[in-house]
Amino acid sequence: MTHALKQLMLWLGIEKNRTSHSEKVISAFGAMVGILVTILMTKWLSQHISISAGSELLIIASFGATAVLVFAVPHGALSQPWQVIAGHLISAAVGVTCQYLLGATPLAAAIAVGLAVGLMYYTRCIHPPGGATALNAVLGGAGITQLGYSYLLFPVLNNVIAILLVAIMFNALFHWRRYPVHLSRLVTEPVQLEVPSEDVSLTTEDFNAAIRELDSFVDLTEEGLSELLEKAKQNALLHIEHPEKISTGKFYSNGKIGHTWAVRRVIDEGKEGSKNDVIIYKNVAGNDLYNTGMLEREAFRQWAKFEVYEQNGRWLRLN
Template sequence: MSQSPFLHELRLLLGIERNTTRHGEKWISGVGAAIGILAVWWLTRWSLGDAATPAGVLMISSMGASAVLLFAVPHGALSQPWAVIGGHLVSAAIGVTCQRLLPGHAWTAALAVGLAVGAMYYLRCIHPPGGATALTAVIGGPDIHALGYHYLLVPVLVNVLAILAMAVAFNAAFAWRRYPAHLHRRQQPSRITQPAQRQFELTQEDFSAAMEQLNSYVDITTENLTELLELAKQHAERNITHPDAIVPGRYYSNGKLGRLWSVRQLQAGVAHVPGTGAGTAPLRYHVVAGDQAGQSGSSGADEFRQWARFEVVPQDNGRWVKAD
């Protein structure tokens, strides 16, 4: 599990985060996205008829991006119904307007996307695929241009309603994925614990465990963040801090959050057990994750034990969890 300082820094620069979702959830997301796009195509053709509109404008390419959000991140703020509906329709209207007023200019497409982003911000319906919808209105070619403002109805609105209907139906089959997010929150039991009952502060491992319990890659809303925080608090309360023995070869975490979090692996030596007098020589360790990853050092046994909040074990997906 050790990672060189260069690779660690490169991962941070590239923004490569560890994914906590299980394989089953990933497959569900992929299958849902495929079914969603099939539904958009079929429902659009069914509602309009085979000859009602050119085949090239039955479905806009930005539906592919919407499918990623609706089926891979169904509880994200960018995936909720108003974001999808408003984001696409507002952007489509802006794209058509720019094309009609300023046709043929190299900067028309850029203006359409920029205005669409600003409008989505102010109307609280930010949906990244909306930028592609605005862009398509400008660069989509003669068939799209000929539609004018009818583009908002066909294909945009029909596509949007079709993929939303499929997202509601598909995600309803999985209790933890109910869409919209409000339906998921309504069925959750209350997890609130009184502040007076709190015994331990939160740690990086608690957040990691809570993320796994949510089992979703979260483009987080305020409600989801609150739920995640509560799950992390409950996880913290189930664990005792500071290990009784420091054993060579095992991994220990300082239990901090963010940049201060660190995991050390104790190098070969004699186990230190408080009160026995064993293992009094300085302990050498290697930092395998978090702050100062890739570096080595040494400390006294008591100092190391006070630093070590608890023992952790590595998982195949790159996460660290508290040892049982």
């Protein structure tokens, strides 16, 4: 029976929750405060602008889902400010346009959600509640549809501003929460290991321990984590030598993990084999971002594990 129950939980996607009880309470309280402030702020504005807003316009229901993301998963990629701002506004614009062209019909609703998803992909702002914002613009009733494109400003933009302000201030109260997540890179000091990182073999247990220490909900299953780790190891085994040639304009990574990872672009180089055979570089990603420096060619080659290129905001190894 126990085995059958475990299998059922796996099929249903029920994962072990590693967050502490205090973290759960903080997330719940944050979501409550965020929604309350958003409603009160919108209510106050509705009394001072020309729009006659009914109670249904105080807050869009999709912001309940946004509250879950920014307060329960503040470090998640789908929770960051650009995702919240652009995800809702782009989806709202798509929804209003579809309603205007096709009316409040099932076809218009379906097209609105589909287009919203596609546009969020291409604008790098995937935010699941955005689909509900687009749907609401089509099927939200007369109180919504009569607003036209002003729906983007009130209540959508107002809701966005309110909930983001609360998320930034609320998460700042807890040192292990950083929102936006980029703040963690600015305030967290790199951990100095006593042994070279090349001698460390990462395991699934190491990742699990790190997640538990982080004490924040991570939107990745154990199977997904294990698969990601395995693929990373396989990818690392493909190229274990340093690049033979260093060239101006190319990008190189030191192949590290975490805060010590860096990508450098070669901006100039001396004549190979001469006394001035040095590499002038600029850090373009990771540690010491935007700093410039100079190394002898062989020293730079030993620092560089492999050449990389950027694709859709991610750095990939050049095959």
